[in-house]
Amino acid sequence: MERKKFIFMTTAAAAILAIPVWYYNSCSSVYDQSLTKPQLLSNIWDTETIAEIGEIYKKQHSSENSPSKLIKLLSESISSEKGEIVAFINQRIKEDYKTGRIVTIDGWILSVTEVRQCALYSLTQPK
Amino acid sequence: MHIDARNLENNSVIQGDICIIGAGTAGISMALDWIDTPYKVILLEGGGFEYDDQVQNLYDGETTGQRYYPLKSTRLHYFGGTTGHWAGMCSPFDPIDFIKRDWVPNSGWPISRKDLDPFYARAHEKLQLGPYNYEFTYWKKELPNLIPFSLDEKVIWNKMWQYSVARFGKLYGDTITKAKNIHLYTYANVVDIITNGTITDIKEVVVKNHAGKTHKVRAKHFILACGAIQNARLLLASNSQAAQGLGNDNDIVGRYFMEHIEHASAELWLSKPFPTKLYSWSYGARASAELAITEKVQTENRILNGTVSLYPLAFSRNLDSEMDVWNNEDPRKSAENFRESISEAREAAKKVNEGSISRAFQLHTRIEQAPNPNSRVTIGAEKDDLGVPKTRLNWELTRLDKRSIRKIYQLLGQQMGISGLGRVRLREFLRDENDNSWPEDLNAGWHHMGTTRMSDNPKRGVVTSNCQVHGISNLYVAGSGCYATSGAPNPTLTLVALSLRLSDYVKDKM
């Protein structure tokens, strides 16, 4: 296969795989709800606390204070099908902890990814 | 043999081969080791066999600096010593506790953990503990319900503990009083230590009691075993010949007082129930564990050695701080308050232990404090009933102490995140990296250490590696005052081991 063509085709394949995510990235009103639900934290906190932690994070990181920005950040390099998003996010949370992408909010030692989920939750839930 | 010193004729002279001053944990452990030897052992105990408020008053003193328990109630002044109140938690110091760490000023013992191992094994017998084995794998086989958290062992390990129920007064009273060569004198409070003219040998000690009697005790060797605060006090107060006190040519006696910082510093919220007996302590349990940081990670992060224990959060949130509860001058009342506060917290916990809090734990720190020369025991102008200057304690902590606590929880929080077991929440006082203050509810373990620290260099320590006071050939200190650093575990197992090592050393000199 011609090299140019091959590049085009692999890009196209990647684009197809990434469609759901790309779609969320570009259109903040449609996104996978699991992005707003930090799975482990939901076992510990009620939704109010999730929203509160999200609020604090947003205040500390004003550049991330928009759903589209957070969706983009959360969806980065997600190339899996929709159903696997939860597993992907959970894996990324573990990676966050491993690599020190950690924030302390209200005393909680949290992964950046899960806090972004809280922030997205706080932005997208009806008040 | 038992003699009540109140019934002796005034100004009696008592003679023996060795004289052990203080029949508490260290003193009794040593005395037991001399039973059926050809030597006459004089064991001097300031109190009787039961609590006596007049004697206990002799422990009264003043504290400054970090908030502390009333000095009168942190120890017990009668036969059996403070084992009358202790909780019996035992674990050996770790190898890192003995070595010089360049990030811990004044760290490093002149002996190693290996030097103490054989004596730890012997100490286990005196404290009636299980086998001298603190390997998690051993205990896992013994007690299969000890299920560990799956955390990275290169970072966090399970430090095992064993539990003693030995109260030395009840346990060894008969053995000591029936031993032919052990001459126990009760109500024999040492008030002064008299040396020869060159202050290189102890000639005799002066003993007094509330019956108004004064006696002298002469022996070849004298062992101070009155607890770390009282040993320093006696050395400082024996200043008729050496103006600064005995063993204090270099102004070290009383300095480097250390405690274990104990505190509810953080919370662990598990995402799912995790049934295990490994991290909980209950009366009668043989062994359990605390989460500890590996030596490598301590070194990388330049932190002190500490451990973390788990208490159900619903209980712990209702528990008053020990510093608030153990506040009565009378140690019996303080102990009662303490027990009551535990019962009340248990009751209160029953009402709230639902939902995710039932999977949550208070994380309790137990950590060494960095040796600090300004944390110290001195003597004041005021005197007790028997004419001995009263103790002043200035307990002082350092920034390293606080930074280490914060780091331990950051590491634990990270490991909990990696494992997916749950999340850690820091208490307010740890959240701001620039905040070096301490919270009001900071507790200490009632563990007194470091006031007669060990060093081979007399300029840096009061006693030699064999616990002999530098420059005085026949005076020794038995107990946790000899610690150069305080380690993470409670002190008593190590102080008994060290006393038995001293016992061998003195035997060799006889």
Ligand SMILES: Cc1cc2nc3c(=O)[nH]c(=O)nc-3n(C[C@H](O)[C@H](O)[C@H](O)COP(=O)(O)OP(=O)(O)OC[C@H]3O[C@@H](n4cnc5c(N)ncnc54)[C@H](O)[C@@H]3O)c2cc1C
């Ligand atoms: C509430 C509480 C809980 C504790 N829990 C634990 C625990 O779980 N694990 C642990 O390892 N440690 C614990 N400890 C600490 C432990 O009790 C001490 O480390 C230990 O008892 C110290 O032993 P010692 O022989 O040095 O002093 P002590 O046991 O206090 O003995 C000193 C003896 O010297 C006598 N004496 C004092 N002055 C004179 C004098 N001038 N002349 C003659 N005799 C004198 C005293 O009457 C006493 O008998 C606890 C302490 C308390 C108060």
